[in-house]
Amino acid sequence: MTQPTLDLDFVRSYFPALQNGFVFMDNAGGSQTLKPVVDKLSEYLLNYDVQHGASYEISQKAGERVDYAQAELAKLVNAADPKEIVMGPSSTMMLRILSLTLSKAWQPGDEVITTNSEHEANSSPWTDLEDKGIVVKFWEVNLETLELDIDDLKALITDKTKLVTITHASNVLGTINPVAEISKVVHEAGALFSVDGVALAPHRLVDVQAWDVDFYVFSCYKVYGPHCALMYGKLHLLEEMAGINHYFIDQVPYKIQPGNRNFEMTYSMSGLTDYLQEVHDHHYPENADIYDQQKYAKTFDLFAEHEEKLSNRLIEYLNGRDDITVIGVPNGDRNKRVATIAFHHDTMSSPDIVEKVDPYKIGIRYGDFYAKKIVEALGLVEKGGPVRVSFVHYNTMEEVEALISVFENVL
Ligand SMILES: Cc1ncc(COP(=O)(O)O)c(C=O)c1O
Structure with a gap:
């Protein structure tokens, strides 16, 4: 049986806030709330x-x-x-x-x-x-x-x-x-x-x-x-x-x-937990009888695979620029990282980058994220901390492409 890919229209229909046109990429700060919740x-x-x-x-x-x-x-x-x-x-x-x-x-x-x-x-x-x-x-x-x-x-x-x-x-x-x-x-x-x-x-x-x-x-x-x-x-x-x-x-x-x-x-x-089961049953309708925990595992597997693709795309773009340094795992490998991606620019400060992205209605963020000790150890205080882009499973590849186009304009 071929592994299904995550049905984005299906998962996004559970998050009313995603219908408002804003692109949420500060999910490590807080995710959108499920309608069933x-x-x-x-x-x-x-x-x-x-x-x-x-x-x-x-x-x-x-x-x-x-x-x-x-x-x-x-x-x-x-x-x-x-x-x-x-x-x-x-x-x-x-x-x-x-x-x-x-x-x-x-x-x-x-x-x-x-x-x-x-x-x-x-x-x-x-x-x-x-x-x-x-x-x-x-x-x-x-x-x-x-x-x-x-x-x-x-x-x-x-x-x-x-x-x-x-x-x-x-x-x-x-x-x-x-x-x-x-x-x-x-x-x-x-x-x-x-x-x-x-x-x-x-x-x-x-x-x-x-x-x-x-x-x-x-x-x-x-x-x-x-x-x-x-x-x-x-x-x-x-x-x-x-x-x-x-x-x-x-x-x-x-x-x-x-x-x-x-x-x-x-x-x-x-x-x-209802949502995680429904995502499972939607993608694996023939397997609806398995234990709840097996369903959660398969659902999170779909999430991880999708997030890995999103991360790979953004990191590949950032790595391709010689004025940007990605801090951390240099690809989207799901075994090594989650889809929280930090970087800094050679000459621009991080607040400058994020404030230039804001008018495009894409929410990303800069700062120390209350993890001051590592931001200091990395020598990034002067830059205003790194820029952080954080995806979760409901983000789409189109949204990642939109962010990359905005970076092309502002960086
Ligand atoms: C890794 C980590 N630990 C702890 C916290 C604090 O969580 P809370 O806001 O629920 O106190 C955060 C919040 O961003 C976090 O990212």
Whole structure:
């Protein structure tokens, strides 16, 4: 059977915002929202907007709906148990909560390893622990290969290392880090392994068991949903961890979900899992009976293949110019990068480029993207940071060609 290609008209019909003629290429900042997500959000608010846990019928139904979505999200990331899914307002907050609870069990002199290519959301929660004597070490990106070298990690790990925490994909360069391989090294050393999956989850299916991660965090508003975030944690770790909710709350995940999950947003995320299944069934109508997780995998495979083509085209164009330097993987190889592409120009500043593109109604962006340490290490502060173009699966080749024509005019 030949592999189908992604039906762009079909997927784009699920995103009403895409009908307005604007070209969204700042998706690493935030993606457009699925109509099924918006529909579930309003379904919940219009019918079930009551407090959970009461004995009356609507309260029961409301709780069932949110629990259903939590189970769907558990299936999506291949968690073993829905209780392993913790919901919160943002990835920044989830990582802060993680640092607050884990560090309750740590002593001065204990060590955390993170990288210099993190979004600050996965950096300051750990460096702030230096005040209580925790030692934070930085695993630095090799500036020649622009990758993290596992031997460098091995040299940093000691018997005091409690946690290694890294980003799965760089939100600036798009480079994917080999988390399954890193997980083995970390666990052999007896440490915990936490991953910031924010820049990866819009592009690839998350599989927490295959990668053997202890914690995994991503933001729903970058995965076609609303402004909330999800943290997976292994059940036994969540059970052992100190809670940060009221003293009488000890159930997982509620004990690390202060103020509770946002009900309507959590419920709305089941619109994402519905969508992933519908994309599958549209492309493989003869296979509609397979397990949901197999469907998600095949759908994300279609996304990855399409995004690889878009990335190859833009990077090939940029590489062909002698005044532009692409920073990171020099092609669209889906095993090495996501479709987040950073570059700088020899003479023009990055703000100058982006502001010249703005009138063409194409949204791209420049800056440090809160990943200040890597932008500084790359020496790009003077340029205003790199220019970042970030595609997701709903972008079309026509849109990429339109961006290239605009670059031809403005560069
Ligand atoms: C890699 C990465 N981690 C964390 C965050 C922070 O996510 P949130 O906005 O949900 O706090 C971002 C946001 O851009 C990000 O790109």
